[in-house]
Amino acid sequence: MDVNSEAEYLLDDDNNPTARRHETGPTRRTVGRRELKRVVLASVVGSFVEWFEFSVYGYLAAVMGRVFFPASAPGTQLVASLAAFAIAFFARPFGGFIFGPIGDRYGRKNVLTVTIVLMALATFCIGLIPDHDAIGIASPILLVLLRLLQGVSAGGEASGAAIFVAEYCKDRNRTLVTSWIEVGCMSGFCFGALVAALLSHAFVQTQIDAWAWRLPFLLALPLGAIGLYIRNRLEETPTFEAAHRAGGFRELFASHKAALLQSSGIIIVTNVTLFIVVTYIPTYLVSTLRLDASTGFTIALVSQAFLIVTIPLLAVLADKVGRKTMMLAGSVALAVLAVPCFHLLTVESVGQRLIALLLLNLCLAALLSCIYSQIPSLFETGVRFTGMAVSYNVSVALFAGTAPMINSWLIQSTGSRMIPAYYLIAAAVIGLIALACCVDRTGGPMRGDSRSVG
Template sequence: MNKINVENAIPLTVNSASDQHTGSKALKRVVVAAMAGSFIEWFEFSVYGYMAAVMGKIFFTNAAPAVQLIASFATFAVAFIARPVGGMVFGIIGDKIGRKTALNITLLLMAAATFCIGLLPSESSIGVTAPVLLILLRLIQGFSSGGEVAGASIFVAEHSQDKHRTFMTSWVEVGCISGFIFGALTTAVLHFSFTEDALLQWAWRLPFMLAAPMALIGLYIRHKLEESPLFVKENQAAKSVSRPRLATQKKSLLISSGLIIGANIPLFIILTYMPSWLVSTLNLTAEKSLLMTVVPMFFLMMTIPLFGKLADRLSRKKIMSYGYLGMMIFSFPCFIALRSGEIALQFLALLSLNMLLSMLLSCILAKIPSLFQVSFRFTGMAISYNVAVALFAGTAPMFNAWLIKVTGNPFITAWYLIAGAAVGLVAVMAAEDKTGQPMSGDRRR
């Protein structure tokens, strides 16, 4: 497979929707800055998920091992409660003050909360106060992440040319997946490098401590960016023309939520829950489960822009429909293969699930912004994205761990994937396809 170089892949862009020109160098900065911010946010947010078993032992010391894992995933899920609130707040900031301002605030908040998690005492040191503080910091992380994905994707989408918008926004997902991969690799290195006692005593703090220097790097990359030309033009026009109301976009909000449920349930199950599923269900070591999932994640990261480029030619609707259908058809066979005990079949199953996920992630960050008009694009995407993720996707690891414990059925996870994909398929069929066209409310040159 040929490696895609983002520096060479980004074309000279004229934003046909806004009469504004984004030169190739400026667009490269926008894409790289969005990728960097997404990488940092999702490394910091996801590393807790990869450390779930360890965090359960540190902050829920007196519980049984299965309950520790459920409690740890519950603390992972609780961050998603704050995401809709963060989405609403940062949506207003992004639509009223600017996309760039919202993005910088989210990065700072996430870094501060993550760094503070690394400073927390264990439950054995200060009792119940430790998990309470952990939950509070996870809520701040969730509040922050409520604005990052929407802001980054909209920022890139509004700078991009209509005919390349899917490909351009797909790089934001590459940044997100890179963060997941770095989190998984960091966790694997910790397990390989330290004894369990050292890991539980102090080494678990190291990935959280990376938050501070990473945030400084992210802010440095972002500080020279110019505001979205569509946002600037909309603000100027709003002085003389009344803005449409978000309440008129109920259909777009519902469709956006469905698309997000269909794409993010597999995202959080395959990338966050799968390592723990392999440990708890197949009795693999933590190190082996992480290594088994990391290689398919690299495959996922490499194929996202390929599918993004293909979607700009064929249509986002086709690529996403194939992805949802594939997830519905192949989830159960993939989980049968995972339980086969054959390494080759297990690896093929993980590759297949990641390829189907790639088809969804390559398009979704261009698909959703196109549903909303510029004056409430940030708010509409942030609210629908975060409510859907909070209710259905972010809670998926916790519910799957609980359901498997209650029912003893390891195939619950496959059924969960199938249900999410069915919702996504209905949504993508109901959505107007704007591949190669201006986004809703944007005018051609």
């Protein structure tokens, strides 16, 4: 289907005959190439900082379990540590409900400034918490409180960064330009894996448990300062300046119900895959399959480097064939390959395990390359931040952020190492249903926006 044809825009996502506003929306100021590059750089660096700080806990989950829950059995320690990881995701919807309306009313830039400060301070403070032997039960309580603050920050960050770039760039290459945010996110994840691998190579386990685990968290302060400096030099998005009308929750739930459901389904498949493949599998390799830590983290690091390179390449292709087509292909491949790939992970071969991870990361890249352009396009400007923040964070909290904890618990309860594969298949089915129902606006304006110039 020609995504630029008038017929595509006669009905919006909720079958309301108002979609001609795509052609006649508010006039935006022209954005120069230098300004766009600065915006993309700021979003990439900010996302790198945020997601390194947020994800490094996941890579050190086993260590954090020994430090903060020392009285428990090893398996219970891991579950408790992953529960502390998951609890930050229950705070994300609160961040979405807080920052979404603020972003729609007062601007996207203001939210992005606040979120990076919150994340940096919370992560840095985790590195300062005395361990359980020093202050007892207060130690895990402080950990949980700071993880909640991280979650509130992340609740505004992901949506804000995606919308900020999506509203700046041109229609014809929105998939590629927004995909660089995911490159920043995955680079942050990859840097977290690299730091974890370096810790395992540089220190013995007793040193890591005693003090070296704090080092990645203490990096948060200087990294956050860099991200804040870059973001403070940006202007507000031209789309927001042109519209400058917040719709509020009433308008969102009255006119965007279908968009909220479609967004939620797409987010579920993408983020369940993300948190199982990128965050949980390194822990799964070490704790469940009994690989040594350095080998497990090294395999994860190689596969994540492959993911980072693949995301923009598939985004270029998606701008040609359509975001919907690319995400459908990724979801189908995930459903088909999940079980075979997890069988390969259980084989005593580093090469076969690496192949399995590369295949799973290829499926993930097909989803990540498009999500930050697909989701904003479902909502009109006045409710875009709120709509994406609510659907994104509620879906991640209920299904994705809890995936490592639930998978670890189910493996312990059932003894089946294939639980993560079945979890991925269920997420892929949900994603396929959501994608089948949504409109593909590749190459055209986002819902309610005017066409970009150029």
